[in-house]
Amino acid sequence: MPDLAHQRPDERHSGMLTVRAVKAYYDAALGSRGARLLDDYSDKPGHKGVSGEQYGFDRKLVADMMKAGFQVAIHAIGDAGNRETLDFIETVIKEKPEVRLNRNRIEHAQVVHPDDFRDSGSWM
Numbered sequence: 113m114p115d116l117a118h119q120r121p122d123e124r125h126s127g128m129l130t131v132r133a134v135k136a137y138y139d140a141a142l143g144s145r146g147a148r149l150l151d152d153y154s155d156k157p158g159h160k161g162v163s164g165e166q167y168g169f170d171r172k173l174v175a176d177m178m179k180a181g182f183q184v185a186i187h188a189i190g191d192a193g194n195r196e197t198l199d200f201i202e203t204v205i206k207e208k209p210e211v212r213l214n215r216n217r218i219e220h221a222q223v224v225h226p227d228d229f230r231d232s233g234s235w236m
Contacts, residue, residue, distance in 0.1 A: 133183040135219070136174045138200075139163040139193035142222060147190035150225060163193050175204045184216045191225040194218060198228060 140146020140162055145153050148163035163169070178184050178201075188197040197218055205211045 131182075133185060134177050135185045135187065136169060137167060138169050138186050138188040138197050139167055139190055142189055147223065148188075148193035148196070149190040149223065150192045150195070160192065161190050163188075163190070163196065171200065174200075175207070178204050178211045178214060178216060179208045181214060183214050185219045186217070187220050188218045189220050189222045191223045191228070194221050194224050195228050 139148040145156055145159060146162050146167075148161040151160070153159050153161070165171070174184055174186070186197050186201075188194045201216055
């Protein structure tokens with residue numbers, strides 16, 4: 113497989129397959145207690161889920177893909193997972209403002225803290 117992080121999406125439309133988007137996983141599912149939460153799971157004190165590097169999220173690789181022009185869909189379910197993902201996207205946009213045009217997104221958001229619904233006009 114080619115190293116897509118060092119290429120741009122194929123915009124020539126010359127083939128049968130065009131890769132413009134990639135998916136990354138920041139946290140896991142709620143049911144398995146894997147979604148990253150701000151507070152402990154009510155039925156498992158001391159546990160807040162898994163996320164980021166401990167779940168296999170490679171910040172550098174995902175940022176490189178975004179900067180190369182790929183649309184990145186990041187799986188984030190928990191309120192901490194969603195907050196950390198929003199912060200990550202905002203950081204990448206600050207490094208390279210045109211990343212906001214990629215149509216990056218969070219997928220499967222199920223728990224979002226009310227404070228994270230603030231105006232995020234800097235990239236949305």
